[in-house]
Amino acid sequence: MKKYTSLFIVFMCTIAHQALWAQESAMDIITKMQEQQRGQSSYINMTMKVIRPDWTRTMEMKSWSKGTDDYFLVLLTAPAKDKGSASLKRYKEMWSWTPSIERTIKISPSMMSQSWMGSDFTNDDLMKGASVVKDYSHKLLGKEEVNGYECYKIEMIPHEDAAVVWGKVMVWVTTDGIYNQIKVENYDEDMYLVNTLNCYDVKELGGRKLPSRMEMVPADEEGKKTVMIYNDAKFNQKIADSFFTQQNMKRVR
Numbered sequence: 001m002k003k004y005t006s007l008f009i010v011f012m013c014t015i016a017h018q019a020l021w022a023q024e025s026a027m028d029i030i031t032k033m034q035e036q037q038r039g040q041s042s043y044i045n046m047t048m049k050v051i052r053p054d055w056t057r058t059m060e061m062k063s064w065s066k067g068t069d070d071y072f073l074v075l076l077t078a079p080a081k082d083k084g085s086a087s088l089k090r091y092k093e094m095w096s097w098t099p100s101i102e103r104t105i106k107i108s109p110s111m112m113s114q115s116w117m118g119s120d121f122t123n124d125d126l127m128k129g130a131s132v133v134k135d136y137s138h139k140l141l142g143k144e145e146v147n148g149y150e151c152y153k154i155e156m157i158p159h160e161d162a163a164v165v166w167g168k169v170m171v172w173v174t175t176d177g178i179y180n181q182i183k184v185e186n187y188d189e190d191m192y193l194v195n196t197l198n199c200y201d202v203k204e205l206g207g208r209k210l211p212s213r214m215e216m217v218p219a220d221e222e223g224k225k226t227v228m229i230y231n232d233a234k235f236n237q238k239i240a241d242s243f244f245t246q247q248n249m250k251r252v253r
Helices: 002-038 125-126 246-251
Strands: 041-052 055-066 073-080 086-090 093-098 105-107 136-146 149-158 168-174 181-187 192-204 208-218 225-233
Touching: 002 041, 002 136, 002 149, 002 168, 002 181, 041 093, 073 125, 086 125, 086 246, 093 246, 105 246, 136 168, 149 181, 192 225
Parallel strands: none
Antiparallel strands: 041 055, 041 225, 055 073, 073 086, 086 093, 093 105, 136 149, 149 168, 168 181, 181 192, 192 208, 208 225
């Protein structure tokens, strides 16, 4: 009897260890994915195209980040009517600046799910309001081939006290040791799919191999999507904390 009891204990310990390993492994993958996307700091020059059945709107922009979730700044450089508009994040506080009316608006948590500049990306998507590492629990569900890449499939469920937009996020990250994000599905609190982000065209940007084209497609809205194209990128350059201020948001170029 003691022999079977010992075997049962060993079996249960093995199952518990495997579950713990899977959880830790999933968080490790997401952490490495975030580092691959942003590094300790980043600068990205990009083009955004908001595509609708009857029209397309194109915007040019630059973004800067520092720290894993600390500082983020997005500046619109075109079209002319939006040039100079900017969004700023410092830790959990966020603001937007509209030069045409010379007005700064603080972005409240309730505004994070709203569309950013009429696109299919939310304020949270663009400004990284939520931390994919700290604000969610992570579960490794296995591996799948997505957009031509073998990927880890990871389920992210927000912590109860986390101020996040989504009720659940599914993420696919490449298994090739580079840890590129290839696909994301965002679900609301009722677990209905809201939108899907697909990433394509991996190329060298700033010394890293990254997807250079991302498409955010809303669920059940045929003919609508927003395409983000990375034109240039730099990583791990020195950026002072003072760069990410409301004063600089109004004058950065």
